[in-house]
Amino acid sequence: MKLKSVEKVDVKGKRVLVRVDFNVPVKDGEVTDTTRIEAALPTIKYLIDHGAKVILMSHLGRPKGKDPALTLEPVAEKLSELLGKKVGFTGDCVGGEVEKRVNELAEGDVLLLENLRFYSEEKKNDPEFSEKLSRLADVYVNDAFGTAHRAHASTYGVASLIKERAAGFLMVKEIEALSKLIENPERPFAIIIGGAKVSTKVPLIENFLGKVDKLIVGGGMIFTFYKSQGLGIGNSIYEEDMIEKAKEILARAGTFDMDFLLPVDVMVAREIKEGTETMDVPREEIPDGWAGVDIGGNSRRIFVGALDGVKTIFWNGPMGIFEIDDFAEGSRVIAEKVTHLTDKGVFTVVGGGDTIACLNKFNGRAAHVSTGGGASLEFLSGKKLPALEWLEEV
Numbered sequence: 001m002k003l004k005s006v007e008k009v010d011v012k013g014k015r016v017l018v019r020v021d022f023n024v025p026v027k028d029g030e031v032t033d034t035t036r037i038e039a040a041l042p043t044i045k046y047l048i049d050h051g052a053k054v055i056l057m058s059h060l061g062r063p064k065g066k067d068p069a070l071t072l073e074p075v076a077e078k079l080s081e082l083l084g085k086k087v088g089f090t091g092d093c094v095g096g097e098v099e100k101r102v103n104e105l106a107e108g109d110v111l112l113l114e115n116l117r118f119y120s121e122e123k124k125n126d127p128e129f130s131e132k133l134s135r136l137a138d139v140y141v142n143d144a145f146g147t148a149h150r151a152h153a154s155t156y157g158v159a160s161l162i163k164e165r166a167a168g169f170l171m172v173k174e175i176e177a178l179s180k181l182i183e184n185p186e187r188p189f190a191i192i193i194g195g196a197k198v199s200t201k202v203p204l205i206e207n208f209l210g211k212v213d214k215l216i217v218g219g220g221m222i223f224t225f226y227k228s229q230g231l232g233i234g235n236s237i238y239e240e241d242m243i244e245k246a247k248e249i250l251a252r253a254g255t256f257d258m259d260f261l262l263p264v265d266v267m268v269a270r271e272i273k274e275g276t277e278t279m280d281v282p283r284e285e286i287p288d289g290w291a292g293v294d295i296g297g298n299s300r301r302i303f304v305g306a307l308d309g310v311k312t313i314f315w316n317g318p319m320g321i322f323e324i325d326d327f328a329e330g331s332r333v334i335a336e337k338v339t340h341l342t343d344k345g346v347f348t349v350v351g352g353g354d355t356i357a358c359l360n361k362f363n364g365r366a367a368h369v370s371t372g373g374g375a376s377l378e379f380l381s382g383k384k385l386p387a388l389e390w391l392e393e394v
């Protein structure tokens with residue numbers, strides 16, 4: 001898939017409405033993590049440098065109506081700091097006052113609108129709300145990959161109403177990296193899947209069965225697979241309604257020339273807390289009253305060894321409850337192996353909030369870190385992302 005980049009649009013002197021993803025943590029009026037803001041800077045700086053009048057729009061959190069605790073004002077202040085220039089802020093995102101502020105902008109000025117989700121019409125992709133947003137722009141740019149799987153007013157409705165539209169640099173980078181995994185991955189290709197739930201990863205697993213050389217599974221979801229094989233899992237988490245699906249996936253995987261690797265042993269704990277008693281046990285011997293919290297030592301060695309020689313890796317989901325140091329070893333060794341292979345030139349992609357937090361915890365690196373967990377999963381599952389419909393190169 002090829003997107004039309006913002007570089008291909010003449011933006012000088014034009015009002016450019018940019019959908020960004022500034023859904024960042026804010027505590028006591030201060031932005032505590034600027035990762036998503038920094039990811040949008042290349043597009044914003046490009047527009048400033050090329051004489052655009054830049055209007056930024058985003059959501060923050062899940063407000064029920066107008067909620068002062070979820071205002072984007074602290075984000076405008078943080079963005080001003082990062083850009084080294086004043087970013088204007090409006091107390092609304094549509095209406096006469098906002099239109100007046102937009103029309104007063106000079107070339108190179110930046111204005112951030114108030115939280116889009118203060119209006120329920122945003123998530124409903126309301127035509128009237130989309131039309132009000134469209135009044136603010138000559139050009140539409142979408143740089144919010146994290147919301148590309150949502151057909152909202154700011155990602156879909158307004159884009160359909162503005163003739164000139166393009167993708168920002170972050171969006172282009174995301175789609176290029178993820179398309180590489182689907183269209184022509186260098187082999188051998190390994191996918192590492194973790195996290196608590198099978199249900200959220202089923203479409204991804206099914207889409208890649210037979211298309212990858214190795215599919216490595218860890219995290220809480222392994223216990224649903226174990227349960228489907230008739231194994232006891234003690235107090236470990238599992239999804240009752242996914243047992244048949246897990247059985248079906250294992251059967252299908254067996255029909256392909258690929259390695260489908262489940263842990264041969266697990267670390268179990270008495271309680272889910274730091275300092276509790278733990279032990280490694282074979283997967284067939286998980287004792288009653290104990291819960292699985294990480295992959296075991298033998299599995300760590302097998303998984304790391306299985307990644308030797310691969311040329312492409314996609315990792316989504318930690319191997320265990322990595323937030324608790326005692327249960328983090330499986331996730332740590334995977335993060336370190338992915339980093340090592342990245343440094344050797346392997347094309348590695350990491351996606352999902354928990355996985356990125358895990359990579360960061362162990363000072364890891366990847367060739368591409370995807371900013372959109374849900375969006376990247378849907379794209380790699382073969383689904384069409386609504387927002388991309390308006391951004392493709394014609």
